Amino acid sequence: MEITTEDVSIDVDGDAMGAYLARPVGPGPFPGVIVWMEIFGVNGHIRDVTERMAREGYVALAPDFFHRSLPGIQLGYDEEGFAKGMQGLGALDADEMIADQRAALATLRGLDGVTGKVGVMGFCIGGHMTYLTACTTDVAAAAAFYGGGIAAPEGPGGKTSTLSRTPGITGRIVCFFGGRDQLIPKEHVDAIRKSLVDAGVDHEIVVYEDADHGFHCDQRPSYDAAASADAWERTKALFAAELR
Numbered sequence: 001m002e003i004t005t006e007d008v009s010i011d012v013d014g015d016a017m018g019a020y021l022a023r024p025v026g027p028g029p030f031p032g033v034i035v036w037m038e039i040f041g042v043n044g045h046i047r048d049v050t051e052r053m054a055r056e057g058y059v060a061l062a063p064d065f066f067h068r069s070l071p072g073i074q075l076g077y078d079e080e081g082f083a084k085g086m087q088g089l090g091a092l093d094a095d096e097m098i099a100d101q102r103a104a105l106a107t108l109r110g111l112d113g114v115t116g117k118v119g120v121m122g123f124c125i126g127g128h129m130t131y132l133t134a135c136t137t138d139v140a141a142a143a144a145f146y147g148g149g150i151a152a153p154e155g156p157g158g159k160t161s162t163l164s165r166t167p168g169i170t171g172r173i174v175c176f177f178g179g180r181d182q183l184i185p186k187e188h189v190d191a192i193r194k195s196l197v198d199a200g201v202d203h204e205i206v207v208y209e210d211a212d213h214g215f216h217c218d219q220r221p222s223y224d225a226a227a228s229a230d231a232w233e234r235t236k237a238l239f240a241a242e243l244r
Helices: 044-055 079-090 094-109 125-136 163-168 186-198 225-243
Strands: 003-012 015-024 030-036 059-063 114-123 141-145 172-178 203-208
Touching: 003 044, 003 094, 015 044, 015 094, 030 044, 030 094, 030 125, 030 225, 044 059, 044 114, 059 094, 094 114, 094 125, 114 125, 114 225, 125 141, 125 163, 125 172, 141 225, 163 186, 172 186, 172 225, 186 203, 203 225
Parallel strands: 030 059, 030 114, 114 141, 141 172, 172 203
Antiparallel strands: 003 015, 015 059
16 A cells, blocks of 8 residues: 655644655545554664554654653664663653653544544554553553563553553454563563453453564564564554544
């Protein structure tokens, strides 16, 4: 499917949050998908994912939720990029993240040719952002890829823990993890599963036992082609079922 792309700006309480927008060519209307970035910013990989979603028939928006601390960064997957990205991670605050989510959702729904149905997906801290978005907004579907810190005792910025917000999820959520991911211990995955079950959330937890953190990104040493392909197909199926 032919697409168009552009950089856009989203107003968040008077602050400008940059974002990358990809959309199918045609009158639509099309469902929307928010793509939440890793700590490396809205870089080549995230832009590629956003464009792939657009080619599947979704208006896809990738916001820069580091806009308060490291606006516009596009980092590589090396030690320097990791160190810089961790600075942005450390500056996050859950209340501000929620404000960014709501602003992105309102912006996407306000575009011409976009239906009211919106899904969300994201990677690493973007996976956490995806889970939090599902908890605090009315998105219909969420695909969280190796979201770190979801089961931590406190949320970003020392705020209410993200896991405790699970009962707020009203759509379907699928969470993908790597069995070899030392950044997200098995105990955290188990806690997320239990929280979703206890809250009666429509969900699925998928663990790729041989995969590591970042398995979906073909620019990282931890890329796992089989796990990435399977997770992508599951995400497409999720959005097709819940957003169409």
